[in-house]
Amino acid sequence: MSTRRTSPAARGGLALAVFALLVFTLFPVYWMVSTAFDPKAVTRGSDVLPSGFGFEHFELVFERGNFGTFLLNSALVGLGTILAAAVLSLFAAIAVARFKFRFRTSVLIMVLIVQMVPLEALVIPLFLQMRDYELLNSLLGLTIVYIALSLPFAIWTLRGFVQAVPKEVEEAAYIDGASWFRMFRSVLLPLVAPGLVATSIFAFITAWNEFVFAYTFMKDSEKYTAAVGIYQFFGENSTAWGPVMASSTLVTLPVMIFFVLVHKRLGSGLAAGAVKG
Numbered sequence: 640m641s642t643r644r645t646s647p648a649a650r651g652g653l654a655l656a657v658f659a660l661l662v663f664t665l666f667p668v669y670w671m672v673s674t675a676f677d678p679k680a681v682t683r684g685s686d687v688l689p690s691g692f693g694f695e696h697f698e699l700v701f702e703r704g705n706f707g708t709f710l711l712n713s714a715l716v717g718l719g720t721i722l723a724a725a726v727l728s729l730f731a732a733i734a735v736a737r738f739k740f741r742f743r744t745s746v747l748i749m750v751l752i753v754q755m756v757p758l759e760a761l762v763i764p765l766f767l768q769m770r771d772y773e774l775l776n777s778l779l780g781l782t783i784v785y786i787a788l789s790l791p792f793a794i795w796t797l798r799g800f801v802q803a804v805p806k807e808v809e810e811a812a813y814i815d816g817a818s819w820f821r822m823f824r825s826v827l828l829p830l831v832a833p834g835l836v837a838t839s840i841f842a843f844i845t846a847w848n849e850f851v852f853a854y855t856f857m858k859d860s861e862k863y864t865a866a867v868g869i870y871q872f873f874g875e876n877s878t879a880w881g882p883v884m885a886s887s888t889l890v891t892l893p894v895m896i897f898f899v900l901v902h903k904r905l906g907s908g909l910a911a912g913a914v915k916g
Contacts, residue, residue, distance in 0.1 A: 719778075
C-alpha cells in the first residue's frame with residue numbers, strides 16, 4: 640500500500656498560507672492591544688510598532704470614563720441572559736423534540752422566522768413594549784430583550800442535541816425507577832451539555848457585544864453597558880483612539896476568557912456525558 644508524500648514545495652506553500660491567515664486574523668487584535676498601551680496613540684498613524692508602553696489610557700477609561708460600572712452592568716446582563724436562555728431554551732427544545740402536540744411544526748417555523756428578522760426592525764416594537772411594561776432604563780428589561788434574541792438560535796441548536804439522544808436511554812432510566820427529573824438530571828442533561836455550552840457562548844456574546852438596544856433603552860449613563868461605554872470616546876470632530884482601544888481590549892478579554900474556559904467542554908462534552916450516571 641503506497642502512501643502519498645507531500646513535496647517540500649507543497650508543505651512550504653501550506654505553511655505560508657497558514658502564516659498569512661494568522662497574520663490577517665491576528666493583526667487587528669495586535670493593533671488594538673498595542674494602541675491601547677501606546678502613550679502616543681493619537682499621533683501613531685500607520686506605524687506598526689507603538690511608540691512606548693504605558694497604562695495611561697486604561698487609567699483614563701476607569702477614572703474618567705466610569706468603565707468599571709459599565710463592565711459590571713454588562714456582566715450582570717450577560718449572566719442573567721446565559722442562565723435564563725439556557726433554562727428556557729433547553730426545556731423548549733425538549734418539548735418540541737420529545738412531545739407531540741398540535742401546531743408543533745408551526746411553532747418551529749415561527750421560531751425560525753423570528754431568527755431571520757433583522758435586529759433593526761425590532762428596535763421600535765421592543766422599545767414600545769418595554770415602555771409599556773416600565774422596563775426602559777432597566778438592566779432587567781435589557782436582559783429580557785437579550786433573552787428573547789438568544790432563544791430562537793438556542794432552541795434550534797438544542798433541539799438537534801435532544802433528538803440525537805436515543806429514546807431507549809431515557810426508557811432505560813425509567814425502567815430503573817428514575818423519575819422524569821432524575822432522568823433529566825442524570826441522563827439527558829449530561830448528553831446535551833455540549834449544545835448547552837454552545838448556546839451559552841452565543842447568548843453571552845449577544846448580550847456582551849450588543850450596542851443598539853443598550854444605547855436606545857438606557858437613559859441613565861450609569862446603566863450603560865460596556866459596548867455603549869466605548870461610544871463616549873468618539874467625539875464629533877475627533878476620536879480618542881487610545882481610550883477607545885483600551886476599552887475595546889477590556890471588552891474583548893472576558894469573551895476570550897469565557898471561551899477558553901468552556902471550549903474543552905464544547906469539544907469533549909458529548910463523549911464525557913455518555914458515561915455519566
